[in-house]
Amino acid sequence: MTKLDPIEIQSPQCPVPLRDYPEVILAHGGGGKLSSELIEHVFAPAFANEHVTLLSDSTPLNLPNQQIAVSTDSFVVQPLFFPGGSIGELAVNGTVNDLAMSGSRPLFLTAGFIIEEGLQMEQLLRIANDMGRAAKTAGVSIIAGDTKVVERGCGDGCYINTSGIGVLLPERAIAIDQARPGDVVIVSGTVGDHGVAVMSVREGLEFETQIQSDCAPLTALVQAMLDAVPNIHAMRDPTRGGVAMSLNEIADASGCGIELDDESIPVRGPVRAACEFLGLDPLLVANEGKLIAIVASSDADRLLAAMKAHPLGRDAAIIGRVIEDKNRLVVARTPVGTKRIVSVPIGEQLPRIC
Amino acid sequence: MTKLDPIEIQSPQCPVPLRDYPEVILAHGGGGKLSSELIEHVFAPAFANEHVTLLSDSTPLNLPNQQIAVSTDSFVVQPLFFPGGSIGELAVNGTVNDLAMSGSRPLFLTAGFIIEEGLQMEQLLRIANDMGRAAKTAGVSIIAGDTKVVERGCGDGCYINTSGIGVLLPERAIAIDQARPGDVVIVSGTVGDHGVAVMSVREGLEFETQIQSDCAPLTALVQAMLDAVPNIHAMRDPTRGGVAMSLNEIADASGCGIELDDESIPVRGPVRAACEFLGLDPLLVANEGKLIAIVASSDADRLLAAMKAHPLGRDAAIIGRVIEDKNRLVVARTPVGTKRIVSVPIGEQLPRIC
Structure with missing residues (x-):
């Protein structure tokens, strides 16, 4: 417990100085x-x-x-x-x-x-x-x-x-086991920003454009979504394990499969470039201000419009659909028409990201 | 992320083995x-x-x-x-x-x-x-x-x-600012056991009797106390900073002083010996299964009897009283009749005790 040189640190709202210690002891x-x-x-x-x-x-x-x-x-x-x-x-x-x-x-x-x-x-x-x-x-x-x-x-x-x-909230039954075949999968914006932003400073990487974390509270966006479509089936914020993890959890809990269109998943150019450079799949990278919503196809356009009208949902996009699949797989259709399985990561590509 | 030698660890309630890892990775x-x-x-x-x-x-x-x-x-x-x-x-x-x-x-x-x-x-x-x-x-x-x-x-x-x-609980107004001059200070048992138990193993000290932590949940004791005396004024569990810290917080919040009788404070023999050896004041050592109660003097005997009837309050004792003191000091009367100020520790005698 060494006493360090005295210093006066003034908290913006607090008039009395915090005595003596420039560091936590x-x-x-x-x-x-x-x-x-x-x-x-x-x-x-x-x-x-x-x-x-x-x-x-x-x-x-x-x-x-x-x-x-x-x-x-x-x-x-x-x-x-x-x-x-x-x-x-x-x-x-x-x-x-x-x-x-x-x-x-x-x-x-x-x-x-x-x-x-x-x-x-x-x-x-x-x-x-x-x-x-x-x-x-x-x-x-x-x-x-x-x-x-x-x-x-x-x-x-x-x-x-x-x-x-x-x-x-009254009469909401949003839960990850409520996805049904025919439902639509919507993501609220670009994927992978947070994980790549943290990774790039940690590894001292410099990209042409600085990549910013998407860290944000989703409460207001969720409220706007529920005002437009009270009956959203499932929601999840794709943090650790990314979109891949969240969709696999939803598929598993709901007993369905999920099919994504790779091309429709919004990824910023610099994030995509960084992921290619680092050998990461953007679907596995953590987000901290994005959500995935699963909704009946008849409600999808209304929900998407409400999301796009909110600053945190500007880049929202329909990225896939819930299908019948007793194996509960998440698959992505690539631009060339093949399919790949989007599996749950065993661990994490990027430790200490949140 | 090194994969270690496979091992099968079986959780007592779970039939499926936890695969592969003897250590957390x-x-x-x-x-x-x-x-x-x-x-x-x-x-x-x-x-x-x-x-x-x-x-x-x-x-x-x-x-x-x-x-x-x-x-x-x-x-x-x-x-x-x-x-x-x-x-x-x-x-x-x-x-x-x-x-x-x-x-x-x-x-x-x-x-x-x-x-x-x-x-x-x-x-x-x-x-x-x-x-x-x-x-x-x-x-x-x-x-x-x-x-x-x-x-x-x-x-x-x-x-x-x-x-x-x-x-x-209904109609309880227990708070640390409710102590009043004339109130009695009761401790639910011996003081200093937890801190000394942790310290002794950490420092590799061996005492004649092994000192055990008093770690315990106080909910049942509190219920028994409230059944006997619904109108307890203040309660506090003296963890970090010990009895000294808790009593100073109560005195400060209530605008009173507190006077203790050093001789009446229960301390186990081996704990007292260890404190002397380590240069610690038992009043400053953390407890994890003890409480201090402040109660009107007219309720004190009834409360003490209820506490002594509970296994976690067997060694309960009246250790002092609340007095008028605009300086809000906690003082202890020593066996020889002098008084010493029981002050708030600046930091902690024993770090990492809880």
């Missing part, structure tokens, strides 16, 4: 005075909301109804900051999107930090502020928090767990 | 097939409950009412297994106890794992089974989970975040 996670300072100067101003002070061990809340959805996700992305986002935005949007995909309105998040001793205090402030801003954008309140600090070499800067509570 | 956290296998063979059997399969991204739940309490905590204890418990039991009981202290009945937990590549699969199975057993004992269901795997040297075996949801 073990004592910041000890539950004592320095832990309280970290909460007071870094997290409380960044997460400010009407529900809590973040200083108590548990937070009482009133829910608008008794049907809730709950989700949890840990974020270990490396590097902590990447083109288009940071671990802070990812930690909020990732859990918000998991809740939104189940047809619930995300309301509350908890935030658990595991910080490696030596993280720059300025970086932690940026992460906290990114989280606070992302929460505001997504319409959720961060209502409980926890900070642990581990010794140098026992972490990697900062890991964040967020758990979320949403209230189920 | 990066791909187990990739969201692909190996992630699913880990869920299916390690977590799902260990956490089995009526609410979920743990395989979806979010879990819909029905709550008995709309007033809830929410809590989150990350666990980074080292070593993962210690006399009297493991990180698995700690991760369940820690969050359960935070909820119980607010006068709520814990119902649901989420579990987020950050595993270091190379963790023995057998250890992960033990941790998961410990969590499942602890959840059953505490009467909570683990209803959502997430697993990330980080490279060797970027973690320390296994970190666990648990977030919890409880329903507020």
